[in-house]
Amino acid sequence: MRWLDALAWSGVWLAAAAAALVAASSRALGADPAWLPMAVAAGGTLAVYGTDRLRDLARDRATAPERAAFVERHRNAITALAAAGGAVAAACAVAAGPAVAATAALVALLGLFHRRLKRRVAAKPAYLTFAWTAVAVGLPAAYDAAALHRGWAAAVVAPTILANVALSNLRDGEGLAGRFGGARTRRAAAVLLAGAAAAALTGPAPVRPLVMLPAAMAVALRGFRASERYGALAVDGALLAGALLALWLARV
Numbered sequence: 001m002r003w004l005d006a007l008a009w010s011g012v013w014l015a016a017a018a019a020a021l022v023a024a025s026s027r028a029l030g031a032d033p034a035w036l037p038m039a040v041a042a043g044g045t046l047a048v049y050g051t052d053r054l055r056d057l058a059r060d061r062a063t064a065p066e067r068a069a070f071v072e073r074h075r076n077a078i079t080a081l082a083a084a085g086g087a088v089a090a091a092c093a094v095a096a097g098p099a100v101a102a103t104a105a106l107v108a109l110l111g112l113f114h115r116r117l118k119r120r121v122a123a124k125p126a127y128l129t130f131a132w133t134a135v136a137v138g139l140p141a142a143y144d145a146a147a148l149h150r151g152w153a154a155a156v157v158a159p160t161i162l163a164n165v166a167l168s169n170l171r172d173g174e175g176l177a178g179r180f181g182g183a184r185t186r187r188a189a190a191v192l193l194a195g196a197a198a199a200a201l202t203g204p205a206p207v208r209p210l211v212m213l214p215a216a217m218a219v220a221l222r223g224f225r226a227s228e229r230y231g232a233l234a235v236d237g238a239l240l241a242g243a244l245l246a247l248w249l250a251r252v
Helices: 002-010 012-028 035-055 057-063 065-073 075-096 098-112 123-143 150-172 175-180 182-202 205-222 228-251
Strands: none
Touching: 002 012, 002 065, 002 075, 002 228, 012 035, 012 123, 012 150, 012 205, 012 228, 035 057, 035 065, 035 075, 035 098, 035 123, 057 065, 065 075, 065 228, 075 098, 098 123, 123 150, 150 182, 150 205, 150 228, 182 205, 205 228
């Protein structure tokens, strides 16, 4: 379906996941979700991933041919999305205050080197885990100086993100997953998700709904298939689904 391709390859799916993660983490930190850090997360994700897909198109033809074909067909639209996302992220970061702006600037600086870092076997999972955790937990924590349970929230989000990266790398045979192989990577992802779930369930009450993040990723792990669409829609979609479920659970 064309609309599934648009969700999978345009960056909109990941941008929605980033915004939802910020909202879910805000609840875990004892704050109400605020649209400014959510907009920074969504816009920045569109900018970083859109730019990367445009710049790395030649390489993607070999590792992600379906995505590369979509990007080639819709180059102008993705360029516009990336530019708009970057502008929204920058404006909202400034409006949200210096702490949010500094956090966003750090992640944006890393994003400039995304193309190079993702090719380094050890650097890719570390960089992506740090960047996504900085977005999901760091932005709402920076926005609300009274935020609580930052360490607990990070202890849930970071291993979930790392498991997501491992499964994404397993699909395309890149990074440490390419060296360790399928069975070891799946076991490592399962251990990471178990640790994240344990951190959520043993943490303070506001953090416990975040258990839905590793739970959703565990479902994606259970049904894992090495296809581009599964990686984009199911593995990355588990971040969105887990965050939305955590938000729902926090209201129950």
